[in-house]
Amino acid sequence: AQGPTDDVVRGAVRTHAAVERLMPDLGAPGRVGDGRGTIGPLPLGQLLARLHTLAAAGRVPDEELGRPRGDRPTADLAGLGAAPAGSDVGHRLAVLTELVGRTGAPAGVVAAVLHGELLALRPFTAANGVVARAVARLTVSAGGLDPTGCAVAESVWADAPLVYQATAAGFATGDPDRVAAWLVLCADAVAEGATRSARLADEVLSH
Numbered sequence: 001a002q003g004p005t006d007d008v009v010r011g012a013v014r015t016h017a018a019v020e021r022l023m024p025d026l027g028a029p030g031r032v033g034d035g036r037g038t039i040g041p042l043p044l045g046q047l048l049a050r051l052h053t054l055a056a057a058g059r060v061p062d063e064e065l066g067r068p069r070g071d072r073p074t075a076d077l078a079g080l081g082a083a084p085a086g087s088d089v090g091h092r093l094a095v096l097t098e099l100v101g102r103t104g105a106p107a108g109v110v111a112a113v114l115h116g117e118l119l120a121l122r123p124f125t126a127a128n129g130v131v132a133r134a135v136a137r138l139t140v141s142a143g144g145l146d147p148t149g150c151a152v153a154e155s156v157w158a159d160a161p162l163v164y165q166a167t168a169a170g171f172a173t174g175d176p177d178r179v180a181a182w183l184v185l186c187a188d189a190v191a192e193g194a195t196r197s198a199r200l201a202d203e204v205l206s207h
Contacts, residue, residue: 007058011127014054015134022047023141023149032110032143037101039114039135040142044097048123051134055127064125068093074125080169083122092121107143111136112186116179120172133157140190150197153189 022040037044049066056065064072071086084092096117103110118132133154140146140153157164167185170178 008127008130011055011057011059012130014057015051015130018051018054019134019138019141020149022138024147026147032100032103032107032139037097037099039100040138044100044114044135045093047135047138048093048118048131051131052124052127055130055134056124059126060124068123069125072125074122074128076122076124076126076128077119079165080119080122080172084120089121089123092117093123107140107145108187108190109183110143111139111145111190112183114139115186116168116171116182119168136186146190146194150201151190151194152197153186153193155196156189156192 022042024040032039039047042050053066068089069086070089073086074083076083096114100110100114105113115132115136118128118135122128124131137149137153140151141149145151164185167178167182171182
């Protein structure tokens with residue numbers, strides 16, 4: 001019988017495929033920010049709604065797909081501590097969108113901040129982790145750091161889930177040292193993901 005795990009896997013696959021379709025063509029100028037809070041071709045709010053609809057289909061009622069949780073509770077990512085009040089979600093998403101629109105920070109930093117903030121905020125009732133990682137991956141690509149989309153950091157985090165969760169929880173506290181640790185974790189994962197992809201490509205070409 002199919003259970004929740006099947007829906008989680010299918011949602012992650014759909015979301016991953018959508019991110020690849022949204023990545024800019026090779027040689028095309030990347031787009032993160034440009035004064036309108038866009039990540040790739042979409043404003044952040046629209047991107048979150050699209051990715052959540054794909055990630056959470058089959059896991060939550062249809063009326064919750066792509067919609068911030070508002071006053072609905074969430075037990076998602078409980079290891080990060082209590083989620084912020086639903087009444088704060090809209091305001092904090094607006095702040096994130098403004099930040100993306102005016103930032104001049106490198107794509108890797110923007111991706112890490114978006115990733116950490118979305119994990120901490122948990123704007124939806126479920127599938128927040130899948131959405132946060134998808135947004136981060138698209139930001140790294142659209143910002144020109146990984147234009148080919150080959151640096152799959154998710155594979156690195158999957159090898160050390162407790163470290164990933166603990167460092168994300170530290171980011172959520174806002175402590176400067178713990179925020180810095182999260183930025184380093186994300187940067188290292190992108191670098192290691194690129195190394196793994198290059199190694200795999202070399203192995204394929206050598207056969």
